[in-house]
Amino acid sequence: xxxxxxxxxxxxxxxxxxxxxxxxxxxxxxxxxxxxxxxxxxxxxxxxxxxxxxxxxxxxxxxxxxxxxxxxxxxxxxxxxxxxxxxxxxxxxxxxxxxxxxxxxxxxxxxxxxxxxxxxxxxxxxxxxxxxxxxxxxxxxxxxxxxxxxxxxxxxxxxxxxxxxxxxxxxxxxxxxxxxxxxxxxxxxxxxxxxxx
Amino acid sequence: xxxxxxxxxxxxxxxxxxxxxxxxxxxxxxxxxxxxxxxxxxxxxxxxxxxxxxxxxxxxxxxxxxxxxxxxxxxxxxxxxxxxxxxxxxxxxxxxxxxxxxxxxxxxxxxxxxxxxxxxxxxxxxxxxxxxxxxxxxxxxxxxxxxxxxxxxxxxxxxxxxxxxxxxxxxxxxxxxxxxxxxxxxxxxxxxxxxxxxxxxxxxxxxxxxxxxxxxxxxxxxxxxxxxxxxxxxxxxxxxxxxxxxxxxxxxxxxxxxxxxxxxxxxxxxxxxxxxxxxxxxxxxxxxxxxxxxxxxxxxxxx
Numbered sequence: 001x002x003x004x005x006x007x008x009x010x011x012x013x014x015x016x017x018x019x020x021x022x023x024x025x026x027x028x029x030x031x032x033x034x035x036x037x038x039x040x041x042x043x044x045x046x047x048x049x050x051x052x053x054x055x056x057x058x059x060x061x062x063x064x065x066x067x068x069x070x071x072x073x074x075x076x077x078x079x080x081x082x083x084x085x086x087x088x089x090x091x092x093x094x095x096x097x098x099x100x101x102x103x104x105x106x107x108x109x110x111x112x113x114x115x116x117x118x119x120x121x122x123x124x125x126x127x128x129x130x131x132x133x134x135x136x137x138x139x140x141x142x143x144x145x146x147x148x149x150x151x152x153x154x155x156x157x158x159x160x161x162x163x164x165x166x167x168x169x170x171x172x173x174x175x176x177x178x179x180x181x182x183x184x185x186x187x188x189x190x191x192x193x194x195x196x197x
Numbered sequence: 198x199x200x201x202x203x204x205x206x207x208x209x210x211x212x213x214x215x216x217x218x219x220x221x222x223x224x225x226x227x228x229x230x231x232x233x234x235x236x237x238x239x240x241x242x243x244x245x246x247x248x249x250x251x252x253x254x255x256x257x258x259x260x261x262x263x264x265x266x267x268x269x270x271x272x273x274x275x276x277x278x279x280x281x282x283x284x285x286x287x288x289x290x291x292x293x294x295x296x297x298x299x300x301x302x303x304x305x306x307x308x309x310x311x312x313x314x315x316x317x318x319x320x321x322x323x324x325x326x327x328x329x330x331x332x333x334x335x336x337x338x339x340x341x342x343x344x345x346x347x348x349x350x351x352x353x354x355x356x357x358x359x360x361x362x363x364x365x366x367x368x369x370x371x372x373x374x375x376x377x378x379x380x381x382x383x384x385x386x387x388x389x390x391x392x393x394x395x396x397x398x399x400x401x402x403x404x405x406x407x408x409x410x411x412x413x414x415x416x417x418x419x420x421x422x423x424x425x426x427x428x429x430x431x432x433x434x435x436x437x438x439x440x441x442x443x444x445x446x447x448x449x450x451x452x453x454x455x456x457x458x459x460x461x462x463x464x465x466x467x468x469x470x471x472x473x474x475x476x477x478x479x480x481x482x483x484x485x486x487x488x489x490x491x492x493x494x495x496x497x498x499x500x
Contacts, residue, residue: 013440014440015278016278017271017274017275017278020274021271021274028262028266028270029259029261029262032260032262032263032266033259033260036260037257042263046263046266046269049266050266050269050270050273053270053274054270054273054274054277057274057277058277061440061441061444128256129256129257129258132253132254132256132257133257135253136254147254148254150219151251151254151255152254152255152257157219157221172221175215175219176215179215179247179250179251180215182250182253182254183246183247183249183250186249186250186253187246191253192246192249192250192253194242194245194246196245196249197241197242197244197245197246197248197249
């Protein structure tokens with residue numbers, strides 16, 4: 001842990017919001033992306049990301065400087081995400097994937113990527129992105145999380161193990177099963193085809 | 198175990214495809230799997246599908262934070278922010294003085310922080326007062342002052358008994374009369390000038406101890422003698438110690454309540470918790486005591 005990070009944690013523990021914002025500056029967008037891919041819509045992703053960051057802020061006194069701050073933060077976010085998804089399974093879905101989201105800037109479709117190409121490409125890409133996102137949502141949340149961390153956020157097995165607090169072997173076998181499961185869903189939706197490989 | 202030159206079956210190949218994709222095989226292990234893929238259409242297709250699956254996830258585009266995210270987060274963080282420790286312990290630098298502040302430095306000394314480590318040689322429970330060294334140094338006197346505030350403590354290393362240091366510059370019309378007025382002021386307030394040294398250039402360097410409760414009175418008095426310049430820097434490690442000590446006491450209170458409800462006839466665990474609580478309270482008291490004491494270094498200069 002860098003001296004600066006340690007100092008920021010100590011300041012944030014005392015309620016220094018600016019110090020906390022500096023601590024999470026490089027992480028919040030990554031965490032938002034992770035959460036978004038886990039829940040599949042902007043509204044829930046925004047709520048859950050903010051909730052995770054607030055939880056981290058409230059729990060700073062339990063941070064013992066034994067791990068990197070980002071690892072600790074990720075663990076809070078992923079655990080919160082998994083908990084919420086499990087809870088959501090027990091209640092009706094509040095948002096469907098094709099329902100537009102009301103924001104301060106008006107109604108927008110879900111799963112809008114950050115940048116777009118030309119309109120035609122945009123359409124194809126957006127359809128493809130939407131379909132892959134929906135395929136991800138068919139997986140059990142733990143498998144979804146493993147693939148997002150590994151394939152989208154480019155985390156090593158060890159990073160994932162640290163962030164999740166899981167044994168390395170569990171991570172490896174989990175990724176194997178998750179990729180097999182997603183392959184089946186993508187095949188069924190014809191998002192990948194044997195004749196194309 | 199499969200190595201270079203071995204021939205693998207379809208089943209052996211399939212079980213290694215994810216590892217191959219992940220780059221998790223050694224070159225010797227990867228070689229026969231690659232050879233098999235090159236010669237087996239079915240395994241080649243399976244490998245291609247797995248590659249396509251991983252790529253589909255990799256191709257998901259990064260998303261920007263939604264509009265209003267930062268603003269909403271900041272609002273919620275500010276609602277959550279705890280009250281700073283120095284508000285809770287009534288740190289008393291008057292606003293009227295601090296607004297004109299330029300140069301007071303509040304330094305939490307590294308040596309003082311060592312005191313907070315709960316090591317047996319540093320603090321132990323007891324009813325006796327501190328042992329005073331044969332030839333007390335000015336710091337010893339300061340340490341004694343601290344101990345009087347918390348008589349159950351013994352400070353093993355009194356040279357390190359400085360909690361907070363405040364440095365200030367006081368510009369006065371004439372140093373010598375100001376020096377005498379200052380002595381009277383400090384004495385009236387029950388403080389003590391430990392050291393006084395004349396520095397080349399007509400400066401006087403004074404080391405004064407006083408309790409936190411007298412800080413505002415002293416600063417007001419100094420302000421009447423001349424122009425006082427300072428600014429405050431917080432010692433964050435000390436804040437953390439204060440919070441941790443308080444949190445531990447709260448935690449133990451909860452644990453003791455739970456343990457009492459269990460009505461364990463043996464009660465050994467409750468006794469242990471009570472002992473822990475004694476130590477935690479002592480530590481909390483110690484930190485508070487440290488926070489409530491200030492060592493001031495004052496530089497008197499002619500205007």
